[in-house]
């Protein structure tokens with residue numbers, strides 16, 4: 076069972092709010108009482124998907140825990156743009172330590188809070204850790220895997236913008252094949268990031284058999300909120316991987332952030348699903364399946380695939396990867412097949 | 413102050429950082445004119461009333477609708493609904509069934525006995541209305557709402573004009589017509605039936621009227637010069653349809669030839685079919701050139717009406733007619749071929765359009781006429797000050813909704829004229845085009861189909877052919893509206909702003925941009941489903 080969208084009422088659950096839905100069916104973001112965990116004045120670029128995704132996720136987690144939680148943040152854009160000392164945009168208890176150790180710090184915070192709770196000094200306070208794809212899938216990966224295998228009571232959120240954006244768009248193990256970055260330039264016989272490299276951490280998280288693993292995109296708020304809320308119903312290690320387009324690093328218009336995230340899902344480039352104890356339990360179905368070109372074209376990081384002589388071979392390989400996702404994560408409605 | 417190790421400053425808020433200074437473009441909320449509203453000849457705020465219907469508040473929807481058009485139950489049956497042709501949703505899947513929802517609201521109002529409010533103050537002015545068709549009765553309604561005394565003079569024995577004496581019952585049941593006419597009378601409109609105005613100025617003087625609105629329609633059937641034997645039965649369509657309303661039904665015989673290609677021809681043929689005849693329509697051109705609406709042509713064919721395309725009547729005899737085959741030339745004009753054919757015919761009904769009886773205007777100075785109709789200015793006033801006119805008797809498309817629109821427009825100008833001012837219509841917003849929508853956000857939902865009466869009853873009775881929606885599917889249909897160009901408070905802008913720079917003002921209050929923090933990324937505008945946000949360059 077994945078998120079059950081409301082199919083009608085004009086816009087159903089596609090829009091952020093909908094006056095025709097019962098109050099309990101509405102989103103956290105539609106409420107004027109939402110926390111705004113990440114407040115105005117932050118220094119994220121115009122149209123930053125990470126800033127938006129973080130507010131969506133953390134507001135939902137705050138709502139789910141009754142505001143009783145601590146956030147541990149890895150180094151990266153999310154930390155740098157939100158908290159230039161002594162200012163911060165966070166309106167929540169929040170701690171930053173290093174680039175690669177957020178899962179370990181979170182484990183420590185969870186342990187400390189548990190001791191306090193057992194001593195009767197504190198009620199139940201939950202721990203959320205978050206970081207970029209670099210901090211999560213590369214440098215923090217050892218700590219993350221440790222936190223998973225020990226099943227520490229931490230909810231970890233990775234904001235995947237496919238590269239080290241804060242330091243100038245270097246390649247990470249979450250950079251998609253063929254994408255141009257500062258370290259995978261669009262030169263040579265196979266321009267951009269090599270095919271056959273990198274890793275998909277949600278699948279690795281599932282291999283740890285932890286209670287809950289899910290993916291989401293910043294373009295589908297209701298699904299994202301549902302997954303955060305669901306994650307908070309479990310104890311132990313949980314992982315949410317959110318696709319958050321980066322206008323700067325992807326070379327896209329700031330107004331297209333959500334459109335591109337939507338296209339990632341609709342083309343099968345990014346599978347949206349959830350899994351419990353290592354088993355796939357639900358996938359968000361593609362609504363109108365589209366070819367990968369639709370997703371690639373608006374992004375300058377893929378511009379070398381088009382031009383006067385399109386790189387049809389590379390596009391076909393990307394399409395094959397999308398098709399594999401569609402099969403593997405059952406992204407098409409059975410009826411539609 | 414005691415600070416932890418290595419900390420020298422208190423935590424500050426990023427609110428100190430006014431990111432609004434980064435902006436090169438600013439989002440601005442706009443309102444646009446929905447294409448449906450733009451297309452409605454009666455100027456209904458369709459999107460506005462659908463908004464209330466969407467939440468199930470049918471009375472609010474009906475009240476909103478009737479601000480512009482007092483006859484939704486009639487409209488929902490006989491209006492040609494150009495709104496649906498214009499509806500943006502037609503480019504997504506199928507147009508919103510506006511007309512069906514309108515009928516539902518109209519029927520609901522009749523069922524629940526909703527009434528119009530009487531005016532709170534009386535102006536003491538007295539307006540004469542000549543003709544109780546849609547144009548006259550619409551003007552009566554609007555003028556009465558503005559507090560004027562209104563007296564309608566109607567030549568016929570009943571209200572409704574062509575809606576009663578032209579349109580057959582199977583398309584517009586008379587209890588529906590009566591209910592919507594009565595509701596206008598109940599506002600305190602005076603009506604004098606069986607009172608044909610023969611001399612306008614005399615009537616105005618006798619009644620000491622301050623202004624007049626003329627809406628006498630077009631009732632004189634046009635004749636064609638068909639050489640006919642003395643015994644041939646040649647009738648005109650309007651008279652045939654009119655006599656359907658009386659005690660004595662017209663004697664048409666079994667083989668009825670209808671001559672013409674408009675809606676009137678279709679109505680007569682379908683009427684004859686219901687009286688047991690075998691009607692055949694003779695029309696000069698082809699189906700795609702036929703002025704009658706395609707749906708009605710289709711329904712007529714289903715009911716067994718036959719149509720002879722590319723034919724004209726050359727001669728009518730006692731029990732047969734001679735038709736000549738035609739061909740269309742390059743300009744689509746029919747040309748004779750010299751090929752003839754004989755058809756059996758007990759009667760021939762001419763449905764070739766109507767002329768206006770302008771007798772009441774004899775001796776009225778200042779009037780101008782074009783092609784047998786009265787000229788009016790942009791305020792619906794004729795060349796004679798204080799005398800206004802509308803509906804079929806002025807140069808226009810002839811249909812009920814146009815008539816209702818004329819009645820409304822004339823009422824506004826008459827009201828202003830009586831107050832010694834001029835009415836200036838508020839400027840129109842630019843059109844809400846399909847390209848401005850972000851259709852991703854709307855649920856997939858095809859149009860609801862209205863029930864249709866079974867074919868046997870359609871061939872033998874005058875029962876209404878097209879059924880209505882019930883509450884569930886009317887609600888569904890209303891909710892298919894995209895709210896083109898005007899905020900419907902979906903909260904998307906409020907949600908998608910990465911900078912919390914959209915302020916939600918609460919139900920009915922819409923939103924505001926906080927320009928202190930808005931970076932001008934354009935996401936709110938791009939993700940607005942209905943295209944109600946523009947990005948405007950910052951100056952300098």
Ligand SMILES: Cc1cc2nc3c(=O)[nH]c(=O)nc-3n(C[C@H](O)[C@H](O)[C@H](O)COP(=O)(O)OP(=O)(O)OC[C@H]3O[C@@H](n4cnc5c(N)ncnc54)[C@H](O)[C@@H]3O)c2cc1C
Pocket residue numbers: 490491492542543544545546547548565566567568572573574575578579607608609610627628629630650653675676679769772802803804805810811812813815
């Ligand atoms: C058979 C037929 C079917 C039609 N079907 C449709 C349809 O489905 N949808 C649609 O939109 N339109 C339809 N029309 C067109 C539509 O009926 C007319 O355009 C519309 O009724 C015109 O409205 P009106 O108020 O100008 O005049 P009318 O409706 O013609 O009303 C004029 C009234 O004035 C009265 N009158 C005339 N002279 C005088 C006088 N001197 N003194 C006092 N009273 C007078 C008449 O008795 C009549 O009641 C149809 C027309 C016909 C003939």
Ligand SMILES: Cc1ncc(C[n+]2csc(CCOP(=O)(O)OP(=O)(O)O)c2C)c(N)n1
Pocket residue numbers: 125150151152153174175206207208209210211236238239240241242247
């Ligand atoms: C140990 C260490 N190495 C390098 C850096 C420099 N650094 C800061 S942020 C960052 C990239 C962060 O990338 P990612 O985690 O994907 O987050 P993003 O900025 O893309 O959101 C790097 C390399 C650092 N802070 N610490």
Ligand code: SF4
Pocket residue numbers: 446447448449458459462498499500501508510892893894895896
């Ligand atoms: S979708 Fe609604 S507002 Fe848009 S044209 Fe159709 S009825 Fe009008």
Ligand code: SF4
Pocket residue numbers: 122439908909910911912913914925929930931932933934935936937
């Ligand atoms: S989404 Fe926010 S920052 Fe972007 S243009 Fe709209 S109000 Fe401004």
Ligand SMILES: [Mg+2]
Pocket residue numbers: 207208209234235236237238239240
């Ligand atoms: Mg990154």
